[in-house]
Amino acid sequence: MSDYKALIEAVIKGDIKTAVAETQSVLDAGSNARDILDKGLIAGMDEVGERFSKGQMFVPQMLRSAKTMKECMKLLEPFFQEGDITSKGKVLIGTVKGDLHDIGKNLVSMMMEGAGFTITDLGVDVSPESFVQKAKEVEPDIVAMSALLSTTMPSMPRTIEALQRAGIRDKVKVMIGGAPVTEKYAQEIKADSYASDAGSAVSKAKNLLGVS
Amino acid sequence: MIIVGEKINTSRKSIEEAVKKRDAAFITKVARDQAEAGAHYIDVNAGTFLDQEVDCLCWLVKAVQKELDLPLCLDSPNPTALSEAIKHHKGEPMINSISLEEDRFKALLPVITSQPCHVVALCMAQTSMPTTVEERVQVGSELINRLTDEGIPLENIYVDPLVQPVSVGTGMGVATLGAINKIMHDFPGVNTICGLSNISFGLPERRLINRNFLALCISYGLSAAILDPTDKQLMATLLAVEMLLGRDEYCENFIDAYQKGRIARG
Numbered sequence A: 001m002s003d004y005k006a007l008i009e010a011v012i013k014g015d016i017k018t019a020v021a022e023t024q025s026v027l028d029a030g031s032n033a034r035d036i037l038d039k040g041l042i043a044g045m046d047e048v049g050e051r052f053s054k055g056q057m058f059v060p061q062m063l064r065s066a067k068t069m070k071e072c073m074k075l076l077e078p079f080f081q082e083g084d085i086t087s088k089g090k091v092l093i094g095t096v097k098g099d100l101h102d103i104g105k106n107l108v109s110m111m112m113e114g115a116g117f118t119i120t121d122l123g124v125d126v127s128p129e130s131f132v133q134k135a136k137e138v139e140p141d142i143v144a145m146s147a148l149l150s151t152t153m154p155s156m157p158r159t160i161e162a163l164q165r166a167g168i169r170d171k172v173k174v175m176i177g178g179a180p181v182t183e184k185y186a187q188e189i190k191a192d193s194y195a196s197d198a199g200s201a202v203s204k205a206k207n208l209l210g211v212s
Numbered sequence B: 001m002i003i004v005g006e007k008i009n010t011s012r013k014s015i016e017e018a019v020k021k022r023d024a025a026f027i028t029k030v031a032r033d034q035a036e037a038g039a040h041y042i043d044v045n046a047g048t049f050l051d052q053e054v055d056c057l058c059w060l061v062k063a064v065q066k067e068l069d070l071p072l073c074l075d076s077p078n079p080t081a082l083s084e085a086i087k088h089h090k091g092e093p094m095i096n097s098i099s100l101e102e103d104r105f106k107a108l109l110p111v112i113t114s115q116p117c118h119v120v121a122l123c124m125a126q127t128s129m130p131t132t133v134e135e136r137v138q139v140g141s142e143l144i145n146r147l148t149d150e151g152i153p154l155e156n157i158y159v160d161p162l163v164q165p166v167s168v169g170t171g172m173g174v175a176t177l178g179a180i181n182k183i184m185h186d187f188p189g190v191n192t193i194c195g196l197s198n199i200s201f202g203l204p205e206r207r208l209i210n211r212n213f214l215a216l217c218i219s220y221g222l223s224a225a226i227l228d229p230t231d232k233q234l235m236a237t238l239l240a241v242e243m244l245l246g247r248d249e250y251c252e253n254f255i256d257a258y259q260k261g262r263i264a265r266g
Helices: A005-013 A016-028 A033-053 A059-079 A103-114 A128-138 A155-165 A183-188 A198-209 B013-020 B024-036 B047-067 B079-088 B102-113 B133-149 B172-186 B206-219 B232-244 B249-259
Strands: A090-095 A118-121 A142-146 A173-177 B002-009 B041-045 B072-075 B094-099 B118-122 B157-160 B191-195 B224-227
Touching: A005 A016, A005 A033, A005 A059, A016 A033, A016 A059, A033 A059, A033 A103, A033 A198, A059 A103, A090 A103, A090 A128, A103 A118, A103 A142, A103 A198, A128 A142, A128 A155, A142 A155, A142 A198, A155 A173, A173 A198, B002 B013, B002 B024, B002 B047, B002 B191, B013 B024, B013 B047, B024 B041, B024 B047, B041 B047, B047 B072, B047 B079, B072 B079, B079 B102, B094 B102, B094 B133, B118 B133, B133 B157, B133 B172, B172 B191, B172 B206, B206 B224, B206 B232, B224 B232, B232 B249
Parallel strands: A090 A118, A090 A142, A142 A173, B002 B041, B002 B224, B041 B072, B072 B094, B094 B118, B118 B157, B157 B191, B191 B224
Antiparallel strands: none
């Protein structure tokens, strides 16, 4: 039984050097990679997400923690077989058609990845058809959409309708977010969930899939 | 410095309520407070009303101008809302905004060439948002050239270099400042404008960051800003910086604002 306290601390602080050294040292001490990922890196990122949602941590710190986790993952990856990193769930994410804003969407992707989800990021200006096509291909658990403009929000219900027409609406959960988007709007367009920031996007996604 | 008062935006709860109830008295008061605090234009934005935006924006135009003899900044990414609202506007409005996104450009061009108006040219390209100084200048220059080719006078164009959060890229502040500087240098007579709040997204003490950013923008040549003129700390910064840059003869504006109680005590 290894102690991951120092690793968790380093991830929260975004101290890449210490975190990488800690990852190496617990590996050398015989911990398995799965354990280090779950109880070290992801545990650290969960704490980051929580502190961020509470306003105790800020965007640059979150970015730094995510980068720290990425660097540590490089040491762990050789221990995982292809497809062996069982994930919390698969998330297909993108900024909707007509909208080029990607900052919020990128923060959500990053935090979800840090929490152990597998992310497929379609980028910006993603049409309903592209969401559907990719959803058929990767079979995600969650389809997540972002919009920063009130004029592009209607692309969200259009994408939901497209998922319906393709017969896969009941196979996925739909999450939405972005500055002009509200809880009320999510209900109106029959999305399954709304998240107001990157930290809460993680907890909402976990709730949707019933994972912790 | 041209000041556009930003407060009549339905993303603010009190404004949304007032528009819902068609409470013209409340809207007029918010407009008048901003005018008295130094606004040259009153921004009106009803974006949160989505499919009712057009009606709400038109009502706002009429409500504000009924009581106040000031031009408005018609604010929407939706060309239809802008083309309808402009029909109700008296005088020369500021249209916020056009960009290089082709659909938006094509839809707005007839609106802004059919009558005299000022136009905000947002440095947004067709398929991506600019990140560097060079990308901003390139998009801004193309917008200026296309708009002046259509007969819009240079001094009626307000290039918005696009402000992105310094929290996600520490070079974002410098990218906006560099673009302001270069555009003002390359096109003498053109205006540059920006909103301030994007710069501080994801950080604590946002108002402090915003007003320091305003000071920097002004020193790099910014000639107009969308802000809350009733924020006395912000206005104090604006007036002090203008004075320090030698743009306030006999320091008249600064002293006048002080004597009228419009700036926060240091």
